Amino acid sequence: MLGYLSSRQAGLDDPLRLRRAESTRRVLSLQLNPDRDVDRIHGNGINSIDIDVAEGRYMLSGGADGVIVIYDLENFTGKPQYTCKAVCTVGRSSRYVHKFSVETVQWYPYDTGMFVSSSFDKTMKIWDTETLKPAEVFEFETNVYSHHLSPIAQKHSLIAVGSKDPKIQLCDMKSGSKIHVLQGHRAEVLSVRWSPRYEYILASASADSKVKVWDVRRAAGSVLTLDQHKGDKSKGASEAANTAHNGRVNGLCFTGDGLHLLTTGTDDRMRLWNSATGENTLVNYGKVCNESRKRLQFCVSRGCSPEFVFVPCGSSVAMYALHTGELVTMLRGHYNNVDCCEFHPNYQELYSGGKDCNILAWVPVLRPPQEEEETDSTNKTAAGPTSLNPAFQDAWSSDED
Known part of the structure; x- marks a missing residue:
């Protein structure tokens, strides 16, 4: 590390290399922090968490009890030991609370004045953070598994919605209406994800074992259908034509640069794809335990070299090297299955939530200089x-x- 500092001071090296090296060092030292707690509010499992991009200060959580909680992650106590407090809650006493399990929560990408939640009560709600009241409610005919807002969109305000219906719904926040339907899957859509590189590119994962990539400007169907055997000449096309996994595909995650797409399925496999060509990169992550029947939220680190992926695996969070597939470590601390995890790129921290109703903070534990x-x-x-x-x-x- 001193070599990086000297080179940067002398103007011999790119400052980004120092930042990348330090970020990698911090991620490799992640441990459960005994000095940081997160308020336990949920009375049932935690399905989804999200950290706001604008400030990196507030975290959302949605649970199987229908409750939504907003936490303040900043430490203003001046002491190393502190608790991330719940600053507001949409609890069971609220007339606007979801009737059933909240499956996905997400901040509006550009400020913390608004967030979106979707639920098994067949609704998606756009919330005003100030009043904790829905500014808009979208109703569907079936349970909603997943929704996603584009993190980079400038020319549209679409929310993609995956539900028990095989059709993907596109909802416009500006008009408050459902403006388009994407058809192609034959079973429930468990996860949807916009590309962080191209604002019109959307990926979807379904219980029909397929992963599709869409350009929402085109009405003629998906652009790509990922095939797990495309990179293996020994496999016949008829063996499992155009399937990404041999079971339900319940997890999607783009890398930070949008060049690759990660998928997880109930066949206990995780795969890395070239998002432009749909090619299976054939990275072997080994067995990645996945018993979830619903959406599984996992994440990829940012600013590191190499990058790492964090994926719930039973009651632990497995950390893999993204491009080699090597298992780096298992983060153990939950008492029951983990359903979601979210990486905080500002501080290289990880937050995870599970069926034990706890949110755990995993932070870098660094040695003295x-x-x-x-x-x-x-x-x-x-x-x-x-x-x-x-x-x-x-x-x-x-x-x-």
């Missing part, structure tokens, strides 16, 4: 400033060359 210097002087081949995992020595050394 003096200890780091001593270790660096005695271990010339360490993987960057820490040697938590020898498998990443090559990645670190290539950055330093």
Whole structure:
């Protein structure tokens, strides 16, 4: 790390390399923080969490009890030990509360004045954060599994909605109406996700084992249908034509640059795809336990080299190297199955929620600078400033060359 600082000070190196190296070091040292708690409000499992992009300060959670909670993640106590307080709650006493399980919550991407929730009560609600009242309510004929707003859209205000109906609904926040339907799946749509690179590109995952990529400007069907065997010449096309998994596909996540798409399925597999060509990159993550019948929320780190993926795996969160498939570590702390996790890129922290009604904070645990210097002087081949995992020595050394 001192080498990075010296090179940056002398103007010999790109400052982004220092930032990337430090972000990677922090992610590799994630541990359950005994000094940070999150208020326990939910009386049933937590299905979805989201951290606002605008400030990086507020976190949303939605639970199987129909309750929505907003937490303040900032520590203003001046002490290392603190609790992230619930600043407001849409609880069972509210006349506007969802009647059944809240499956997805998401902040409006550009400010914290608005957020969106969807539920098994067949509704999606757009909330005014100030009043905690719905500004708009969209009603559907079946249970809603997932919704998503584009994080980059400038020319549209569409919310994609996946439900028990095989059709994907596109709802316009400006007009308050459902303006378009995407048809192609043959079973319930468990997850939908807009590309962080192209504002009109949408991915969907379904219980029919398929993952489709859409350009919502085109009415002629999907652009791509991902095929798990396309990269393997030994597999016949008729064996499992155009299926992404051999079971229900219940998880979708784009990488931060939008160049790759990750999917998870009930076949206990996770796959990495080229989002432009639909090619299976054939990265082997091994067995990724997945017993969820609904949407599974997982996430990818940002600003690291290499990038990492965090995926719920039973009562733990599994951390994998994105492009090699290596299992880096298992984050254990929940007492029951984990259903969602969210990465905080500002501080390289991770938050996870599960059926034990708890939200846990996983934060970097770094050594004092003096200890780091001593270790660096005695271990010339360490993987960057820490040697938590020898498998990443090559990645670190290539950055330093």
